[in-house]
Amino acid sequence: MFEIYDHLYKLGGIKASELKEIVIYLTAFNLTPLDYEKITGKPWNEEETNTTEEAKTPLQS
Numbered sequence: 001m002f003e004i005y006d007h008l009y010k011l012g013g014i015k016a017s018e019l020k021e022i023v024i025y026l027t028a029f030n031l032t033p034l035d036y037e038k039i040t041g042k043p044w045n046e047e048e049t050n051t052t053e054e055a056k057t058p059l060q061s
Contacts, residue, residue: 001029006039016040 008014033044
């Protein structure tokens with residue numbers, strides 16, 4: 001499975017965030033956080049930034 005997702009990521013068929021979800025939720029594929037780092041070149045614990053308008057607006061109290 002590693003090779004499949006490695007090729008998909010390099011071809012642009014899957015985003016890093018989607019790959020992270022596969023590692024977390026589809027454990028039957030046997031991908032690990034280390035595989036994620038090898039495929040994407042990004043650290044596993046990297047904070048994801050929200051780009052939606054909701055994330056840009058300050059919290060109202």
